[in-house]
Amino acid sequence: MSAQILSGKIFASEFKEEAKKQVLALKEQYNITPGLAVIIVGENPASKVYVNNKHRTCEEVGIYSEVISMPADTTKEQLIAKIDELNYRQEIHGILVQLPLPEAITKEEADILNAICPLKDVDGFHPVNVGKLMIGQDDGMIPCTPYGCLKMLQSAKINIDGAHAVIVGRSNIVGKPMGQLLLAQNATVTICHSHTHNLKEICRSADILVAAVGRPHFITADMIKPGATVIDVGINRIAPKKLVGDVDFDNAVEVAGAITPVPGGVGLLTIAMLMQNTINAAKLQLAK
Ligand SMILES: NC(=O)C1=CN([C@@H]2O[C@H](COP(=O)(O)OP(=O)(O)OC[C@H]3O[C@@H](n4cnc5c(N)ncnc54)[C@H](OP(=O)(O)O)[C@@H]3O)[C@@H](O)[C@H]2O)C=CC1
Ligand SMILES: Nc1nc(=O)c2c([nH]1)NC[C@@H]1CN(c3ccc(C(=O)N[C@@H](CCC(=O)O)C(=O)O)cc3)C=[N+]21
Ligand SMILES: [Mg+2]
Numbered sequence: 001m002s003a004q005i006l007s008g009k010i011f012a013s014e015f016k017e018e019a020k021k022q023v024l025a026l027k028e029q030y031n032i033t034p035g036l037a038v039i040i041v042g043e044n045p046a047s048k049v050y051v052n053n054k055h056r057t058c059e060e061v062g063i064y065s066e067v068i069s070m071p072a073d074t075t076k077e078q079l080i081a082k083i084d085e086l087n088y089r090q091e092i093h094g095i096l097v098q099l100p101l102p103e104a105i106t107k108e109e110a111d112i113l114n115a116i117c118p119l120k121d122v123d124g125f126h127p128v129n130v131g132k133l134m135i136g137q138d139d140g141m142i143p144c145t146p147y148g149c150l151k152m153l154q155s156a157k158i159n160i161d162g163a164h165a166v167i168v169g170r171s172n173i174v175g176k177p178m179g180q181l182l183l184a185q186n187a188t189v190t191i192c193h194s195h196t197h198n199l200k201e202i203c204r205s206a207d208i209l210v211a212a213v214g215r216p217h218f219i220t221a222d223m224i225k226p227g228a229t230v231i232d233v234g235i236n237r238i239a240p241k242k243l244v245g246d247v248d249f250d251n252a253v254e255v256a257g258a259i260t261p262v263p264g265g266v267g268l269l270t271i272a273m274l275m276q277n278t279i280n281a282a283k284l285q286l287a288k
Helices: 008-030 045-061 076-088 103-114 127-135 144-155 175-184 199-204 266-287
Strands: 035-041 064-070 094-097 164-168 188-192 208-211 229-232 236-239 242-244
Touching (some): 008 045, 008 266, 035 045, 035 076, 035 266, 045 064, 045 266, 076 094, 094 266, 127 175, 144 175, 164 175, 164 199, 188 199
Parallel strands (some): 035 064, 035 094, 164 188, 164 208, 208 229
16 A cells, blocks of 8 residues: 655645734734745855745745845854844844855854844754753744644644654754654654664654655665654755655655655745744744
8 A cells, every 4th residue: 555645735835824824813913024034145056946935935924024145255243243133123033044054154053043033043943942942841943844744743643642753863953853842742752863773673663754864765665664654854956856855755655654755745844834933933022
């Protein structure tokens, strides 16, 4: 039997509809339009595609958005000065600095992200928000990609409580927060990485398998328990117009119980949750 396809398109449109309603309600009750500023530094072509997608989705949902393009030779000080300006602007509720940063300021990434006011940190990368997620305080910002994966699992009524969730990848933006979110929903969580022994066996014991590795076809069908839910976070461009995930989809789909495609999967959820986080940020700032 072939797996249920968890369509990012369908779930994302569901989440965007919810976002639209909240935008209208904020407008009606408080005369506030949520506002998002996205900063893009340098000329990364993939980043440009994502930033355009974000801008377009803001329009769709009724969120005000600004894209701020800065040259590749921008210094850390110049970037932080721009962030500060946005921190003080009342009509901007969310600030996102698109990653990766140009090589010259890659080492400065932590200082740069820490300059974003935690209340406006719609990526959920600021240590204050990371800490809130870790200790279960629910007034922080949750990173968009894992947040979208969780919302999709819940919307698809996939059981998390008591399930073994295996996450391959331990980045701060996907793997670690995904683990925290699933743990908070009472999954038993295993986080794997490049030093993990017996990866295949561990993956095969997963009821929910999340791949966030960044290697095409890394998760093969023999690593999947029959009937498991497989979430493919990976985005790998293997040819100018060919995008694949981390999962060998064509074979995995015959083993899994449910699986997300790439493209048309988690990436769309990420953008939908960015909309939700911008709305959440506007609500938090209203309360301050
Ligand atoms: N769909 C979306 O919205 C998003 C997609 N992505 C995509 O998701 C993927 C992962 O992104 P990100 O988390 O930033 O990636 P990183 O490169 O930051 O992390 C990759 C992780 O995979 C682990 N890994 C690498 N090789 C192996 C291996 N052979 N066995 C086991 N683990 C391994 C690394 O282990 P170690 O720590 O030991 O090095 C690391 O923890 C990328 O394709 C990225 O483009 C990212 C963000 C959003
Ligand atoms: N500060 C920051 N926040 C991020 O959330 C962030 C980031 N930097 N840097 C890069 C990663 C990656 N990411 C994606 C967003 C959308 C799609 C997406 O829309 N994907 C579509 C289409 C992709 C395409 O056609 O290229 C799909 O999978 O169907 C993918 C990946 C957000 N990221
Ligand atoms: Mg990374």
